[in-house]
Amino acid sequence: MKAYYLPLVLLSLFLGDSCNSGKENKDTDDGLTFSTDFESGSIGTISKLKDNLWSLSLKDDNNDTSLPDSFRTWFNVKVSGIGANGVQLQFTRLGFPYYFVPVYSLNGTDWKHFPEASVKQINNTTIEVAVPGDHSTVWIARTFPYTTKDYLEYRNTIVSNPFISIRSLGKSPDKSFPIDLITIEDKTKHSAKKHVWIHARTHSAEVGSSYLLEGLINTVVSDDAIGEALRTNYIFKIVPMHNADGILLGNYRTNASSINLENQWEFEKTANPLFLKDVAPIENRFLNRGAMAPLLIDKKDPVVLALNLHSSNSKPETHAFFFPHFGSGSGYTQEEQQLWGNQIAFIQSVAEHYEGRIEPPPLEGGKGFLNSYFPETWFWYNRKEKVTAITLETTYSKAGFDHWVTPKEWRELGVAVAKAIGDMKKARLQKVGDRSAFRLKQSTMTMEELEQLHLNH
16 A cells, blocks of 8 residues: 655645656656645545545644544545546545535535435545546535635625624734624614624634624624614624634644644633633634623623534534533522523524524533633633523534535524524523424433533534
8 A cells, every 4th residue: 555645735646656746747647636735725644545446534733643533524635637437535534433425616616515325434434435537626625615715705795884894803823814803783773782792713624603604794784674683782793713724724623733722711710800811822812802801891782692603523413502501400509590591592592593403402511611711611700691601513414404514504504593692682491491492302412422522622
């Protein structure tokens, strides 16, 4: 078996005995070329198993082998020189055990899922994709990419909207990409307002959150009654790309220094610890000092909701889901029970607006998040139950539909979240065990699986 390593840019592979990195072998006319010389491109070692069958091993973020296996999820590779008989590709070293269907593109821009018949699971860490020979070049990715270029294209469609202002909180430490803060506010409405805080792409390749944000933002700025009501009652502060360096580098989870930003919101766990420590990653300090802490200082328009947007590798049948905290039993304080109730009411409202395609919440969420440094931990230590701080996870699965989820469904979830925010003033808390708002009467995940996901969050 001959192995080739594709570190960052381009590697040409041929079905003969030679391999020249960075250029084609003009002497061979039946070769394949695998490349990742584009934003969010990523693949590791490539090995020929036999004629027309290749193994493509996923690489660790930044090629850092000290990272957990679960961080090894993303791939995005361009394959050229495909012959009329097509090619079989095995994607190996997957950091999760579930069957899934990757996406492909013929131009690097427009994507769709492979037919399920073309994808089979070899084992818990390997899937095999049959690529037909209809086209000589195809891009293949774990799921629908959403790059900084995609964000900038979307940004251009909203930047002139009279309700939107955009400023930079700082530049990403490795690639100097601006970390934008989008504010949505109708300054002609002088009613008392509340703030909603949202940030996304802490984990660089968790792309569902970006498509969700497009649906949410479009709803908030719309001219219809929903948009007007949201702007009358709320000011939105949104960071669409927290970990831009990871996106540009083709990482799945970490930044350019292999740091998982999600659990590094380090602060002194004392009363009202507004500002993060200097040892916290600079990306987190940009958000904290440039926007989050000033929001909590603002007494006129207090923060009432903080959404932490992510995406999860999960079973094919798993719907989008939340990580609520605490519970309603006697083991929780009144403040903890109140936050739990606020979270459950919000989850139920999102489910109602998304045709029930949200996982039913657990009977309790526990206190485990207090032992770490998540953004929800920071909000709790500063404002307790007054801020409904919670993580929402989109999934790459079928997510309650009869097909594999696409950007269309993620954008529709963003619309549902916006409508649920509009319901917050009148949201009614149903009984915690009431599943009437959900299509599923029982979650597709056990409590142990949910707890493990939260620990690895």
